[in-house]
Amino acid sequence: MSDSAPKATIAVLERNRVVGQRIARVMSAAAGMQDVPIASDPAELRARLSDRPLLLGCDAADLDLALDWIAERYPSMHLLVWTSGSTDVVLHAALREPRLSSIVGWPSFASMPRPWEIALAVRRILKPLALPPRLSDLLSWGATIVKWRPRTSDDRDRTVAEVAHWAERAGAPARVAERLAALAHELLMNAMYDAPVDGRGRPRYTHDRRRDIVLEESEIPTLRLGADGAHIALQAHDPFGGLRRHHVFEGITRGLSARGEASARAPVLDTSRGGAGLGMLKIYAAGAVLVVDVAPTSSTMVTSFWDLDVNPREFRSLPASIHYFERSTSAVETLERGG
Structure with a gap:
């Protein structure tokens, strides 16, 4: 990617690239077709982020890193976290961090987290004054x-x-x-x-x-x-x-x-x-x-x-x-x- 390419304000950190691509498509559609880069390497993703990113979606396996990012690097960033395992740790993190507002439980039998949940979270986080859907x-x-x-x-x-x-x-x-x-x-x-x-x-x-x-x-x-x-x-x-x-x-x-x-x-x-x-x-x-x-x-x-x-x-x-x-x-x- 060239240095002149526009930097992203929404991104996905996901180790499984196929899953990351599916989630990024939903996030992009919910955000008005914005570019949503996907990476499994945090350094690679940081290189593609703007200085003031708005939203990061990630697996609970990367929760600690994501919390460090919003605390130390990106005060404008909100978090959307998905997990197919226990939500206990993520819930306790959400209690401490108000920018973690969406925790998506990923059913073990599904190929990705529920798309409508991802879309709902993106829309409501990016447009906090919008009326909720019926x-x-x-x-x-x-x-x-x-x-x-x-x-x-x-x-x-x-x-x-x-x-x-x-x-x-x-x-x-x-x-x-x-x-x-x-x-x-x-x-x-x-x-x-x-x-x-x-x-x-x-x-x-x-x-x-x-x-x-x-x-x-x-x-x-x-x-x-x-x-x-x-x-x-x-x-x-x-x-x-x-x-x-x-x-x-x-x-x-x-x-x-x-x-x-x-x-x-x-x-x-x-x-x-x-x-x-x-x-x-x-x-x-x-x-x-x-x-x-x-x-x-x-x-x-x-x-x-x-x-x-x-x-x-x-x-x-x-x-x-x-x-x-x-x-x-x-x-x-x-x-x-x-x-």
């Missing part, structure tokens, strides 16, 4: 979406029962439908009890999650179930935007440290602290992919994806993905100034 956009064309807006505790319970019904209609085994219902209950408890705050930012209902409540119109969350025949997605949306990055990663890593990752993949509930951290481990462990998208003070969306073609027993051994995106002017300012 749930139907993340499923195959023709997907069915069912929506609920529970206002009372009784509404919540009816909604949870209907989630189980629709999950079975979508092809989920009875045991998986029960787990989806349990996830719906936890998502709604967070959205109905933990999320609402008054005009001064004080929690309204979280002090007693066992009491029956009737939400005001402006407090009502939305729960959606989407199914396309291959996947089921469950999404909770509240109008408060109080969930923060540290709530998510702290809740998950605290649970993993206490129980070990193997036991964490079972549907257990982390009740060591109240508030937004309650149940984050359960929510993360419940599905194959977890996407959290927050607009501070106005919107929190938590979406869990399930793969209907994966045997529930096999699912427990697969790494789960997590993505945290925050739509705020501060995120844009940080990206622009390289902080």
Whole structure:
């Protein structure tokens, strides 16, 4: 490559060149057909990077190197990390490093990480003010979406029962439908009890999650179930935007440290602290992919994806993905100034 050739702002560090090429194609398409160089040699890749790169995608095997790069060389760089093994180390790294916002669990039976996850991460990292995609956009064309807006505790319970019904209609085994219902209950408890705050930012209902409540119109969350025949997605949306990055990663890593990752993949509930951290481990462990998208003070969306073609027993051994995106002017300012 000549010295006059333009330097890249997005790149892939991957030891398997075929996998790297597949990932780079997806990243390029999601970034408007930008050039995305691939290398297995860090020195070779550095020679092709601009002075202010925006995004590096890499395997967890190169995590330490990537963290050194963003700490010492590239303050503008964000990380997208994939792994077919344990996510434990990467999750703890994400707790410490806010520029690591996407961890992609690579199913052992797949030829590459899920392309839609790679594309989602690239778009959301490069355009932090953009509106998130609709749930139907993340499923195959023709997907069915069912929506609920529970206002009372009784509404919540009816909604949870209907989630189980629709999950079975979508092809989920009875045991998986029960787990989806349990996830719906936890998502709604967070959205109905933990999320609402008054005009001064004080929690309204979280002090007693066992009491029956009737939400005001402006407090009502939305729960959606989407199914396309291959996947089921469950999404909770509240109008408060109080969930923060540290709530998510702290809740998950605290649970993993206490129980070990193997036991964490079972549907257990982390009740060591109240508030937004309650149940984050359960929510993360419940599905194959977890996407959290927050607009501070106005919107929190938590979406869990399930793969209907994966045997529930096999699912427990697969790494789960997590993505945290925050739509705020501060995120844009940080990206622009390289902080």
